[in-house]
Amino acid sequence: MIKIIFVLEVNPADENEVFQIISESKKDNKKVGIRGFGSHTKREIKPDIMIITTEKLNNFEISENKVIADSGADVKKIREEALQKGLLFPSIYDGSIGGLLALNEMSSISTAYGTPWNFTEWVDFINTFGKIRWRAVIGSQGLFGVITKASLKLYEKPSKVFIYEREITDKKELKLELRKLIGLKPIALLVEYEGDNKAFEIHASYVTQYDLQSYSKDEGIPMISEVSDKNSYIVEISDFVEDFISIAERVSPYYMYGIYGVNLLKVYVTDDSLLRDLKYYPRNKPHPVFYKLKRVLDFYNIFA
Template identity: 70%
Template sequence: MAKKILVIEVKPIDENEIYQLIKDSKKNGKKIGVKGFGNHTRREINCDILIKTTETLNNFEIKGNTIVADSGADVKKIREEVLQNDLLFPSIYDGSIGGLLALNEPSSISTAFGTPWDFTEWVDFITVFGKIRWRIAIGSQGLLGIITKANMKLYQRPNRVFIYERELDEIKEFRLQLKKLISLKPLALLVEYEGDKKAFELHASYTIEHNLENYSKDEGIPVISEVSNKNGYVVEVKDFIEDFITIVEKVSPYYMYGIYGVNLLKVYVADDSSLKDFRYYPSNDTNPVFYKLKRIIDYYNIFA
């Protein structure tokens, strides 16, 4: 039977303490992991020391059209305070800043504002070599070091947002309607495919009202449903519309969704061999490029 690892949980008060923990871990052959609110971890962390920043490193400050935030700061609280200043923090993620950046978590409004990589100006993270200020930590899921602070852009808050939704079962009409929605410059555009119904679902939000026939209309933005990562894969695409259709036709997923403006689709299939002609990786993992960077930045393989 495998020996159970005793995990020591640490709540460091500053970056110096994090750096000391990393140095001690290198010396003692220990592995370090990091944990935020715990709802979005994609990889099962197997570590000796677990760093938690949400209780001690959780401050943030609005500076004009930017915000500087510690990695343990609550994204929800940031959104609420930013809205009081008639500004918008472009994410609907409900965890910590560190989690948002470590996952490079997209949201439906990534159509207009991009992922955290796009609206983050700099990121500080601690490695065995000390503090590095480099956005490369975004999306690395903690493989490269411990994110401690970031500077991110804020945007003008829209007065009203209208959402239009429609279900389609013909590929030709789906392509036509999707191009139409894109031409109107959406704030958010979420596209889904339900394999059991063989149906496409379009969800588009705009800051101005449009006359779109055969669409339901309401106010708000589309929300991505919480779906288990089981049998889920991230597929990299170049042409959002045509690649979406190609996967439907060649792979026949039982569920798939994508956000226009983000060149990734989340595809659910029973057997991932059907994705062999595409660039893909499991949903509970990160892009393989970070494992290559880890060999350089985390040369001693400290971070879990």
């Protein structure tokens, strides 16, 4: 017997249409999912649900040191327009504003500017109760509402950024180097661990030039290259240097990276029981606290 899966996609043009779709779904007892256009983490699409896309909710306006943007607005376009005005949008995410906020996506420059939670002033989202303005929806991955609009901070664009990179295998030396680099106040500090060769890759960016021996030097910021979220988990930490090294030793992941200032590591392991003594959750799912909020904010349990 062949099971037919129905996925209906709707493209609301404004917030009123979003609320109307949600209200009708509640009435008809249909599940609702949300989709932007980014290629980043997506939770599994369940059968027979209605997908709300945000591609028509794509307006944004830059004024002084902030941007007010619809959830479907293109982060890349916002970043480019901000740069023309001498301003920095503090993320290198390449999807929609809604996706950026739904994931609370960290980037290499989160060292200086934090995650979207830190540089977002307010967020509007819509669920069965109507429109709610609440920043706590950031990171919820659509569990209890559709993000429709947000106000985000912009910053003065640095005139130049210098990147220093180095590979280290000795853990004691790594610890000393990271403490030194942190003391110089980086705009970005990304550390990667490759399990195959037991090596740590350091990538640190500054707005000031330094004479760092044994480091290669160029201009720019480090980029994170990821092909999949398969076998990846978010691990919560308290001390970036100590915990990064400790987890590399204890867990021996085949890949891991962390960004100083965020207190989260992304760890790739084929068996998550290796993480059992740590605070962790799958990357393609929101933090467990959002499932508790869902019981209240999605009382009718319509958001997939």
